[in-house]
Amino acid sequence: MANYVISFRVPADYKPSADAPEQWKAWFGGLGESLVDVGRAVTEYASAGEVGGESRFVAYSVVNADSLEAALAIAEGSPVMSSGGGVEVGPQLMV
Numbered sequence: 049m050a051n052y053v054i055s056f057r058v059p060a061d062y063k064p065s066a067d068a069p070e071q072w073k074a075w076f077g078g079l080g081e082s083l084v085d086v087g088r089a090v091t092e093y094a095s096a097g098e099v100g101g102e103s104r105f106v107a108y109s110v111v112n113a114d115s116l117e118a119a120l121a122i123a124e125g126s127p128v129m130s131s132g133g134g135v136e137v138g139p140q141l142m143v
Contacts, residue, residue, distance in 0.1 A: 049112050051084050051140040052119035056126065057103040058133035071127040076109075082122060085110035103133060110140060 065071075076086055087109035099105075106128070113119035116137065123135040 049114055051110050051112055051142070052116065052137050053140050054087075054109045054111060054119070054123045054126070055105060055136040055138075056107040056109075056128045056133065057136065058106050058128060058131055060102050060104055062104070062106070062131055062133065064131075068127065071130075075125065075127055078125075079111065079122065082111045082113060083109070084112050106133075 076083060087107055089107045090105055093105050095105075111119055111122050113122060116139065119137045120135070123137050126135060128135060
């Protein structure tokens with residue numbers, strides 16, 4: 049098992065719904081021991097180069113999973129997916 053960082057991205061014009069905090073609480077609560085670090089929301093950002101077109105980075109979390117595919121399956125269940133957003137997942141380098 050390894051740790052994987054999930055980058056949550058939303059459409060550039062995204063506005064959270066009133067029930068978004070409850071959706072996230074429920075999703076995080078369902079992750080159980082897979083959740084290593086709930087992470088943080090990002091309120092401002094800057095970018096350089098190609099970073100995903102018309103989407104923006106809004107948060108990250110860290111999960112523990114058996115493989116990259118398993119971590120992606122966890123991330124695909126997140127509320128960001130129902131907002132028209134997406135996720136990027138990658139292994140966390142342990143130094």
